Each structure stands twice: as C-alpha cells, then as structure tokens.
Amino acid sequence: MPKAPAIDQQKLLDLQAVDTRLAQLAHRRATLPEQKELDALLAEQRTVGDTGVAARTVVGDVERLVAKAEADVQQVRDRVARNTKRLESGAGSAKDLQGLQHELESLARRQGVLEDDELEVMERLEQAQAAAAEVAAREAELAAAVEAVTARRDEALTAVADEERAALARRQAVAMGIDVPLVQLYEKVRARTGGVGAALLRARRCLGCMFELSSSDVSDLRSTAPEEVVLHEECGRILVRTDESGL
Numbered sequence: 001m002p003k004a005p006a007i008d009q010q011k012l013l014d015l016q017a018v019d020t021r022l023a024q025l026a027h028r029r030a031t032l033p034e035q036k037e038l039d040a041l042l043a044e045q046r047t048v049g050d051t052g053v054a055a056r057t058v059v060g061d062v063e064r065l066v067a068k069a070e071a072d073v074q075q076v077r078d079r080v081a082r083n084t085k086r087l088e089s090g091a092g093s094a095k096d097l098q099g100l101q102h103e104l105e106s107l108a109r110r111q112g113v114l115e116d117d118e119l120e121v122m123e124r125l126e127q128a129q130a131a132a133a134e135v136a137a138r139e140a141e142l143a144a145a146v147e148a149v150t151a152r153r154d155e156a157l158t159a160v161a162d163e164e165r166a167a168l169a170r171r172q173a174v175a176m177g178i179d180v181p182l183v184q185l186y187e188k189v190r191a192r193t194g195g196v197g198a199a200l201l202r203a204r205r206c207l208g209c210m211f212e213l214s215s216s217d218v219s220d221l222r223s224t225a226p227e228e229v230v231l232h233e234e235c236g237r238i239l240v241r242t243d244e245s246g247l
Contacts, residue, residue, distance in 0.1 A: 004182040006226040009240050011178050012186055012198035018171040022164065023195050029160050034153035041149060045142045052139050055132040062125045069118035076111045080104060182229065189231070189238055198238040201245040209235035222247050 086092070087100045175183050190197030199208025204218055211234040213221070221241065224230060232239045241247065 001229050001231070002179075002181040002185055003225075003227045004179045004229055006241070008178045008182055009198075009229065009238070010242060011174060012182070012238060013200055013240055015171065015174045015178065015183075015186065016190075016196065016198045018167050018174060019190065019195065019197075022167050022171070025160050025164050025167065029157065032153060032156050034149060034156050038146065038149045038153050041142060041146050045139070045146060048135060048138050048142060052132070052135040055128070055135045059125070059128045059132050062121060062128050065121045066118070066125050069114065069121050073111065073114045073118050076107055076114060080107045080111065083107070185229065186238060189236060193236055196237055198240050199232070199235070201239050201241050201247075203244065204246045206232050206235060206237070206239060208232065208237040208239075211235065218247060221245075 083100050083104050087104065092100075186197040188197075193208075196208050199206050201207070201213070201221075205212045209232065211232070217233075221230065221239075226241065230239045230241070231237065
C-alpha cells in the first residue's frame with residue numbers, strides 16, 4: 001500500500017467530489033427529460049407520417065375515381081347531345097328517329113346512374129381530403145413541437161457539456177496536486193467500487209458505505225501513521241482521516 005502525505009489523502013475528497021459531479025452530469029445527459037419528450041414526439045411523428053402517406057394515397061385513388069366518373073358522365077352527355085341534335089334535325093327514316101328516341105331514353109337512365117356514382121365518389125373525395133387535411137395539420141404541429149423540443153434539448157446538452165468542461169479542468173488541477181501513486185490507487189479503487197474511490201471517515205463512520213468502525217478498528221487507526229493509506233475493510237475504499245474522524 002503506498003504512503004502519501006495526509007494532506008494529499010484529504011485532497012482525494014476534492015477529486016472524488018469532482019468525479020461524483022461528473023457521474024451526475026453523465027447521468028443527466030443520459031436521462032434528459034427533453035430527450036425523452038423528443039423521443040416520444042419523434043415516435044408519434046413517424047406514426048402520423050405513415051398515416052399521412054396513407055391518407056394522401058386514398059385521396060389520390062379517389063381523385064382518379066372522380067376523374068373516371070366525370071369522364072363517363074361527360075361521354076354520355078356528349079352522346080345525348082349528338083343524338084338530340086340528329087333527332088331535332090329530323091334527318092333519317094321514322095325507324096331511325098324512333099331508334100334515336102329509345103336510345104336517348106336509355107342514355108338518360110344511364111346518365112342518372114353515372115351522375116349518382118359521380119356524386120358518391122365526390123363525397124368520398126371530400127371525406128378523404130378532410131381526413132388528409134387533419135393529418136397534415138397534426139404533422140405541422142408535430143414538426144413545430146419537434147423543432148422547439150430539439151432546441152431545448154440542445155440547450156440542455158450544451159449546459160451539461162459546459163459544466164463537464166469546467167469539472168474536468170478542476171479535476172486535472174486537483175489531481176496534479178496529489179502524489180501520482182496515490183492517484184493511481186484511487187483510480188483502481190474507484191473502478192472496482194463503482195465510482196467512489198475515497199470516502200471521508202467522520203465520527204468513526206465511513207461515508208462511502210455508512211458503516212461505523214468497531215472499537216478495534218478505531219484503535220488500529222489511532223496507531224496508524226497519518227501518511228499510511230488505509231483501505232476500509234468493509235467497502236474497499238480509501239478511508240480519508242481528518243479532524244472530523246473521531247479518532
């Protein structure tokens with residue numbers, strides 16, 4: 001176990017405080033509420049986008065049906081107009097004129113059916129267009145919301161990054177003032193114990209694991225030189241002794 005001046009061991013608490021803050025910042029970045037909100041919006045945006053594609057496809061399909069219905073009606077109207085003109089001209093035999101009359105009656109019935117069909121598909125088109133417009137409105141709302149939340153998320157990330165840079169600079173400054181072997185030991189312990197490498201001994205209690213030292217442990221520490229680096233047997237962390245330790 002390396003030896004280090006007591007003041008260097010106490011500096012480990014400053015280093016640990018910085019590392020704890022860095023861990024908090026990393027957790028904050030990973031759990032930003034703005035990111036959670038953005039993820040939910042993006043998921044809805046994808047769903048609504050798929051719905052929008054389907055709605056616009058329906059509009060296109062019905063528009064083609066309307067165009068066909070209009071063409072069918074117009075074709076009958078054109079034929080009615082031609083036959084009516086021929087009938088009014090009186091040209092042709094009586095049989096021919098009678099045939100035209102019968103055909104006009106048949107065309108009139110056909111025209112009525114086609115116009116009913118045309119009206120039906122036009123109503124379907126209005127409904128499809130209304131549904132597509134509703135989806136488009138929601139798509140626009142979501143796009144605006146995504147833009148706004150993305151801006152807030154980016155602002156939060158920037159704030160975290162700024163604080164991380166300051167903390168890293170502070171960490172470097174603190175670490176440079178501590179004996180290298182002690183820092184190396186601290187890093188090994190921190191990696192082994194889940195991020196906490198050094199803990200203050202306050203009133204005979206390790207603040208790393210909150211375990212209170214036994215009378216024999218206290219007696220041993222009293223006889224241990226201040227420059228001796230001590231690992232707590234319970235949690236394995238470097239036990240930093242100060243005037244608050246109660247020894």
